[in-house]
Amino acid sequence: MPHDVGERVASDAGAIPLSPATAVNSHQTGSNAPSWWYGRAVWFRDSPLYPCLLFVGILLFWQYVVAAGRISGIRTQYLGSPEGIWRSFMGLLKHGYEGVPLGAEVTASVSRVLTGFVIGAVVATPLGLLMGYNKFVGRLFGPIFSFLRPVPALAFIPVMLIWFGIGETGRIVVIAMTSFLYIVLATSAGVAAVPKAYLRAAENYQLSTARTLYSVILPATLPSILIGFRTGMALSWAVVVAAELIAAQRGLGYMIKDAATFFRIDVVYVGIILIGLIGISIDWAFNLANRTILHWLGK
Amino acid sequence: MTGSKRAPQWNPGSSSRPTSPLSSADQLRGNPGLKVPGQATEEAPLTDIRITIQNVTKRYSSARGTKLILDDISMTVPSRRIVSLVGPTGCGKTTLLNIIAGFETQTSGVVTMDGAPIDGPSPARGYVSQEANLFPWLTVWDNVRFAARFGKGIRQDWETTKELDEKVAAYLARVGLEAARSQYPHQISGGMKARAALGRVLLMNSSVLLLDEPFAALDALTRSEMHRLLLHMFRDGDEKTGLLITHDVEEALLLSEIVYVMSASPAKIIESINVPFGWPREYDYMVQAPELAHLKFQVLEALRPFVDKE
Numbered sequence: 001m002p003h004d005v006g007e008r009v010a011s012d013a014g015a016i017p018l019s020p021a022t023a024v025n026s027h028q029t030g031s032n033a034p035s036w037w038y039g040r041a042v043w044f045r046d047s048p049l050y051p052c053l054l055f056v057g058i059l060l061f062w063q064y065v066v067a068a069g070r071i072s073g074i075r076t077q078y079l080g081s082p083e084g085i086w087r088s089f090m091g092l093l094k095h096g097y098e099g100v101p102l103g104a105e106v107t108a109s110v111s112r113v114l115t116g117f118v119i120g121a122v123v124a125t126p127l128g129l130l131m132g133y134n135k136f137v138g139r140l141f142g143p144i145f146s147f148l149r150p151v152p153a154l155a156f157i158p159v160m161l162i163w164f165g166i167g168e169t170g171r172i173v174v175i176a177m178t179s180f181l182y183i184v185l186a187t188s189a190g191v192a193a194v195p196k197a198y199l200r201a202a203e204n205y206q207l208s209t210a211r212t213l214y215s216v217i218l219p220a221t222l223p224s225i226l227i228g229f230r231t232g233m234a235l236s237w238a239v240v241v242a243a244e245l246i247a248a249q250r251g252l253g254y255m256i257k258d259a260a261t262f263f264r265i266d267v268v269y270v271g272i273i274l275i276g277l278i279g280i281s282i283d284w285a286f287n288l289a290n291r292t293i294l295h296w297l298g299k
Numbered sequence: 300m301t302g303s304k305r306a307p308q309w310n311p312g313s314s315s316r317p318t319s320p321l322s323s324a325d326q327l328r329g330n331p332g333l334k335v336p337g338q339a340t341e342e343a344p345l346t347d348i349r350i351t352i353q354n355v356t357k358r359y360s361s362a363r364g365t366k367l368i369l370d371d372i373s374m375t376v377p378s379r380r381i382v383s384l385v386g387p388t389g390c391g392k393t394t395l396l397n398i399i400a401g402f403e404t405q406t407s408g409v410v411t412m413d414g415a416p417i418d419g420p421s422p423a424r425g426y427v428s429q430e431a432n433l434f435p436w437l438t439v440w441d442n443v444r445f446a447a448r449f450g451k452g453i454r455q456d457w458e459t460t461k462e463l464d465e466k467v468a469a470y471l472a473r474v475g476l477e478a479a480r481s482q483y484p485h486q487i488s489g490g491m492k493a494r495a496a497l498g499r500v501l502l503m504n505s506s507v508l509l510l511d512e513p514f515a516a517l518d519a520l521t522r523s524e525m526h527r528l529l530l531h532m533f534r535d536g537d538e539k540t541g542l543l544i545t546h547d548v549e550e551a552l553l554l555s556e557i558v559y560v561m562s563a564s565p566a567k568i569i570e571s572i573n574v575p576f577g578w579p580r581e582y583d584y585m586v587q588a589p590e591l592a593h594l595k596f597q598v599l600e601a602l603r604p605f606v607d608k609e
Contacts (some may be wrong), residue, residue, distance in 0.1 A: 158546075200426065205503070206420065296437075298486065
């Protein structure tokens with residue numbers, strides 16, 4: 001049986017289950033799968049057309065249900081409609097909400113988040129670095145932060161109202177606290193995960209402690225810190241809206257709550273859509289910044 | 300070879316003039332070494348001793364008891380030579396190197412460099428490891444320059460940062476990395492990373508190089524190039540001394556004057572082999588030498604009982 005070995009190799013190769021990647025290649029190498037399908041599958045998967053179509057379809061269906069007004073049990077005045085949302089959005093752009101320009105409402109929310117986030121990040125980053133670098137400091141602060149982290153920030157808002165009144169301070173403190181807790185966690189965990197080889201190199205060169213922290217541990221931890229920033233920012237954005245729902249005279253959360261009291265459902269939708277869009281934009285901006293800053297990861 | 304200035308020798312336990320309180324001969328006497336009949340023992344070409352390791356043991360204690368890692372290790376590293384430690388994976392070679400580097404402390408025994416006990420990491424003993432530990436956020440240029448710029452204990456033979464930059468450029472050229480100076484580590488090959496690590500350790504003015512499998516991740520061709528580069532570094536008269544850890548027996552024989560063979564845990568030195576190819580090394584001759592295959596066989600035979608006992 002001189003061909004025994006070669007035959008076995010061939011049959012083994014045929015028995016290997018094909019992953020999607022190898023399947024795409026296999027039609028070029030002459031497998032009997034229909035070759036037209038693979039190109040289409042990739043195009044289908046990657047094309048932005050289908051999610052857009054789905055979105056437009058949902059809007060059309062919604063508009064149809066409201067305009068027809070025929071489906072029993074649905075009170076269309078509470079449902080709103082895509083057309084109504086568009087009209088009230090244009091109206092808000094032109095006249096603002098209750099005399100306050102829409103831009104001012106957005107700015108109020110965004111500036112609150114930014115202020116709180118920056119305060120939280122500025123305190124959290126060095127403290128997180130220290131907590132990761134120095135075991136004593138880590139054990140000193142760790143339990144308190146672990147205790148506070150799972151408590152919903154909203155639970156603190158009444159406390160802040162009592163401490164700081166209904167002014168800006170309370171809301172900013174809550175936002176700062178939210179971003180702080182997550183950035184501290186991400187940073188100290190990041191320091192703990194710095195490869196030993198880097199620390200050994202720093203020891204080998206006899207770097208000073210400050211130089212080790214600034215030039216070795218900080219850059220090595222940067223990916224974790226930026227993940228902490230991104231999470232902290234997303235949570236802060238969620239918290240600011242919630243905080244405005246409870247107590248505020250301006251901001252997107254306030255606009256939603258106030259419009260809801262007067263059954264201006266289209267305005268509520270505009271508020272929700274704006275919150276979502278701004279949230280996505282912030283996350284996208286952070287993602288872009290991360291990739292620019294962390295180009296050296298080679299990803 | 301016999302009759303030349305640096306004749307091949309098989310004399311690990313022979314009579315060497317003690318040039319320091321603990322000569323290499325004293326150290327080697329405890330280890331049987333290879334005996335090849337018919338070869339005359341001549342004076343060892345070893346000069347003064349840079350690093351002495353005397354009866355070093357290392358135990359790790361945990362809740363489940365203590366584990367002996369290094370069992371009574373004694374060895375010496377002569378000046379201006381490379382000495383290798385070969386042994387099975389996980390046998391404790393790296394632990395020993397970490398002790399010499401000052402990253403860890405031994406449980407008992409004495410480690411001295413130039414007669415003084417080692418009491419912590421120092422740039423005098425430059426450490427190069429397998430992953431080359433370049434900082435990924437720095438360019439090749441900045442990686443090579445970093446230690447020299449910020450290290451406190453580094454002997455600085457430059458006055459201004461401009462002079463330092465000239466030196467950086469010179470060393471980059473020496474390890475063949477001029478073109479890659481503004482690349483980041485993720486953009487360069489493993490061989491270039493190894494070159495950068497060697498360039499950095501050169502610039503650190505380390506007189507002792509601790510090499511922890513620096514070329515293990517490289518392909519055979521690149522590794523051979525790195526061997527040439529390393530031998531070249533030692534030939535250039537920088538007064539360097541090297542301690543190489545490897546499990547590549549051929550690499551150990553090609554690069555080093557003495558090969559210490561370690562057993563698996565607890566690690567003991569079971570053989571010490573003087574590699575009779577003279578110094579400085581003629582790499583091209585050595586690679587082709589039939590004696591190399593013979594020596595390689597000897598070392599592999601010594602290691603065989605431990606291969607499965609990791």
